[in-house]
Amino acid sequence: MMAVAPTPVTVIGGFLGAGKTTFLNRLLAAGTTRYAVLVNDFGEINVDATLIERHDGTTMSLTNGCVCCSIGSGFLETLGRLLDGDERFDRIVIEASGVGDPWRIAEIALIEPELRLDGVIVIADASRITRLVDDLRVGDTVRNQFARCNVVLLSKSDLVDETDLDAARRAVLSVRPDARIEILARETMPDLSLLGNRRVSAFRADGVEDDAPDHEENFRRWAYRRDGAFDRGRLAAAIKQFPPELLRLKGACRIADEAQPLVFQMVSSDWSLSPVDRDQEAGLGSIALVGVGTRDLPPDAELEAILDGALARPARA
Incomplete structure (x- = not known):
């Protein structure tokens, strides 16, 4: 053989x-x-x-x-x-x-x-x-x-x-x-x-x-998942509140009044939203982001509060 x-x-x-x-x-x-x-x-x-x-x-x-x-x-x-x-x-x-x-x-x-x-x-x-x-x-x-x-x-x-x-x-x-x-x-x-x-x-x-172990032990991961959508203006303001210890954030999200989900990318303080062909985060909710920061990254609750403030508010009946 x-x-x-x-x-x-x-x-x-x-x-x-x-x-x-x-x-x-x-x-x-x-x-x-x-x-x-x-x-x-x-x-x-x-x-x-x-x-x-x-x-x-x-x-x-x-x-x-x-x-x-x-x-x-x-x-x-x-x-x-x-x-x-x-x-x-x-x-x-x-x-x-x-x-x-x-x-x-x-x-x-x-x-x-x-x-x-x-x-x-x-x-x-x-x-x-x-x-x-x-x-x-x-x-x-x-x-x-x-x-x-x-x-x-x-x-x-x-x-x-x-x-x-x-x-x-x-x-x-x-x-x-x-x-x-x-x-x-x-x-x-x-x-x-x-x-x-x-x-x-x-x-x-x-x-x-x-x-x-390798260099990953010096970094910490963070995940953020929510139903609903971000307000684009509030999201831009929220990103400015992120601490410098958050180095990278990416994933799928929805923006209010946008029909399709978007890909969110943030490196340092630079960020972007781009369209996707389909929702690649099916089953994980309308917003699913993952981040990496230094081991001094603030507690999850503090980071979540920043993004929660960027969520679009439901329309009044």
Whole structure:
């Protein structure tokens, strides 16, 4: 019986709001490669609705023949189910948590005979990375993500001029002087097989444990779910009240007088609302947001009170 070649693995890392999920959606929509995708960001799957064919809560069958799984109770358990299944994929892509170390995930491919680590990609927001690497709260986490990656993709380059783009490059090089840096353009999608480095095994795999602590222990998650809708003006005012310890907030919500649900995205103090094709948060209520902050994030009740003040009031009878 002919031996089956190991499946190449690409790990995608990057700090909160860098654009990992946007990159992943573009990757899945772009080509004919059959991917198995494991997503660890926020413990949620966030894949463009137009790509989804079936969804059972933890696994999505995608219209291009790929599958996407949430890394639920344990990464090794999820990966084991994938490897033991009947389907075979051209590549496994793993999206690391925005506050985690992508190398901790990549080490698995160095010790699993059925896998071949093909590269660790870190996506960096060109409009924010110069501030993030020196941020007293999150700088250590951001710098650590660059430590053993093969390539850094600068995202959101359309939001900065050439001077700021050069500053973003210098910020990455200040952490990793030998880093390979590429610009992630909207018009083109890089070939993952060309971004890796077959010599990644030169890095030692340190006894990998499924539940081993990493930089995530320095951060805290928060979830907000409500029926009803936000008032757009009150929401804008509420966001200004958020403490700086809340680094990221995203999810689905409804806005009063808007027919369709919207995707809410907030990174630092920048936020946006964009339309979705369908309500991806079915069963979780009309508003379902998840956030990440530093471990000094105020109590949930304080954060909830801020958003509760943004809810649209019911019309009087």
